[in-house]
Amino acid sequence: MPSANENPTRSIVSIADLSKDEILSLLKLAAYFEEHPNSRLLDGKVVATLFFEPSTRTRLSFETAVNRLGGRIIGFSDPAATSTSKGETLKDTIKMVANYVDLIVMRHYLEGAARYASEVTEVPVINAGDGAHQHPSQTMLDLYSIFKTQGRLDDITVTMVGDLKYGRTVHSLLMALSHFRVKFNFVACDELRMPEEFRTFCDRNGIEYRESTDFSPEIIASTDILYMTRVQRERFTDLMEYERVKDLYNLDARMLDVAPDNLRVLHPLPRVNEIDQDVDDSPKAYYFQQAKNGLFARQAMICTALGIKVPADIH
Amino acid sequence: MSEKSKELAVAALRDGTVIDRIPSDALFKAVDLLGIADLGVSVTIGYNLQSNRLGKKGIIKVADTFFSPETLSRIAIIAPTAVVNTIRDYEVVDKQPVALPGEIVGLVCCDNPKCVSRNEPIPSRFEVVDRNPVTLRCHYCEHELSGDSIVLK
Numbered sequence: 523m524p525s526a527n528e529n530p531t532r533s534i535v536s537i538a539d540l541s542k543d544e545i546l547s548l549l550k551l552a553a554y555f556e557e558h559p560n561s562r563l564l565d566g567k568v569v570a571t572l573f574f575e576p577s578t579r580t581r582l583s584f585e586t587a588v589n590r591l592g593g594r595i596i597g598f599s600d601p602a603a604t605s606t607s608k609g610e611t612l613k614d615t616i617k618m619v620a621n622y623v624d625l626i627v628m629r630h631y632l633e634g635a636a637r638y639a640s641e642v643t644e645v646p647v648i649n650a651g652d653g654a655h656q657h658p659s660q661t662m663l664d665l666y667s668i669f670k671t672q673g674r675l676d677d678i679t680v681t682m683v684g685d686l687k688y689g690r691t692v693h694s695l696l697m698a699l700s701h702f703r704v705k706f707n708f709v710a711c712d713e714l715r716m717p718e719e720f721r722t723f724c725d726r727n728g729i730e731y732r733e734s735t736d737f738s739p740e741i742i743a744s745t746d747i748l749y750m751t752r753v754q755r756e757r758f759t760d761l762m763e764y765e766r767v768k769d770l771y772n773l774d775a776r777m778l779d780v781a782p783d784n785l786r787v788l789h790p791l792p793r794v795n796e797i798d799q800d801v802d803d804s805p806k807a808y809y810f811q812q813a814k815n816g817l818f819a820r821q822a823m824i825c826t827a828l829g830i831k832v833p834a835d836i837h
Numbered sequence: 838m839s840e841k842s843k844e845l846a847v848a849a850l851r852d853g854t855v856i857d858r859i860p861s862d863a864l865f866k867a868v869d870l871l872g873i874a875d876l877g878v879s880v881t882i883g884y885n886l887q888s889n890r891l892g893k894k895g896i897i898k899v900a901d902t903f904f905s906p907e908t909l910s911r912i913a914i915i916a917p918t919a920v921v922n923t924i925r926d927y928e929v930v931d932k933q934p935v936a937l938p939g940e941i942v943g944l945v946c947c948d949n950p951k952c953v954s955r956n957e958p959i960p961s962r963f964e965v966v967d968r969n970p971v972t973l974r975c976h977y978c979e980h981e982l983s984g985d986s987i988v989l990k
Contacts, residue, residue, distance in 0.1 A: 634953040634977025
């Protein structure tokens, strides 16, 4: 039973599990943690970071979040060193770890692994990525970055560029932004266009979108958030097609000349050459701050999952 | 179709089950699912019979056998139009469309090889998101299955 100082605990597995109010409350919390990154809110709490596949960037961000909240961490970053490599089931690993900790943050190569884990234990689970399926903390940091740079989530135009077919981040962001009044431009070659399932989702929910194979100045000029993704060679069945399109969806500083002042360039990172180095010095480049925002978004998710009430001055 | 030929198509059964309105292309799958080959009772199978609703339909009549709700819900996945008649002493005592439950557990295999349900010892779980055509969404990886991608375990 939660005490007066606590809310019920809850797992955060998929961005689709969060209502609009819950998303807004997480954003508010993230803003609070940006102002107050260090605290003792997790005093006496132990958090497990279970990385069944390596992801240094995500793990460091979650572990920094726990450390800055005053909690302690156990876990692994290399499943080869665990009983999983001896054939232990995921359920057994989770049930064993759940005996020791207050919260499990897990990354797994199997899709649906975090949902399953959250159903075999009472301890809340945060999904830090399950295969190509969901990565809600990435989506929360994207939302927080949009909110912070635009001051709102309604009445903005988001242009998604590059690999819209396999890019899990663009799909989750699209789902999360469906709670708000957002217009989309989907800029991609035919082979990597936004899948039908998500176009149907937009149609069903009355979300306005435009598709284009041309990354044109006109599109950039009408964009508030330019969300770039990497076009990967291994995604193409036709390598001639890859050679033809590989540089069409790259961004350089000159292309931003037509952009409105409030436009910000986001990218889930790591980037390769889809954003030229000369963009880095532009005030419109936001991808490094975006990654930093991940820390605050994750602090917000950790406190929410643990049911910890944050000091009243944010409400 | 005349009354007489209709009667012939559903020849008298004293006790047992008649599963009617099976789409023709699902008939032999249904025969498999019911385990007809191992029953050892008298069975009549009708294939490509005229049907006003379906165009062509199949029918399976099994003597002295009553199927479990679980077996019938498996039929519902491949033949959602099917109707199950329970016969006792030559009378139809019950007539029900097969019921596709809201959730299907352990019957269908997820087609995503990276789904946790394919790699850990757990029953598959699907939510029925559409009944016509039957469309299922995996509870774990959220892949949607319909038509030929629905493979029964």
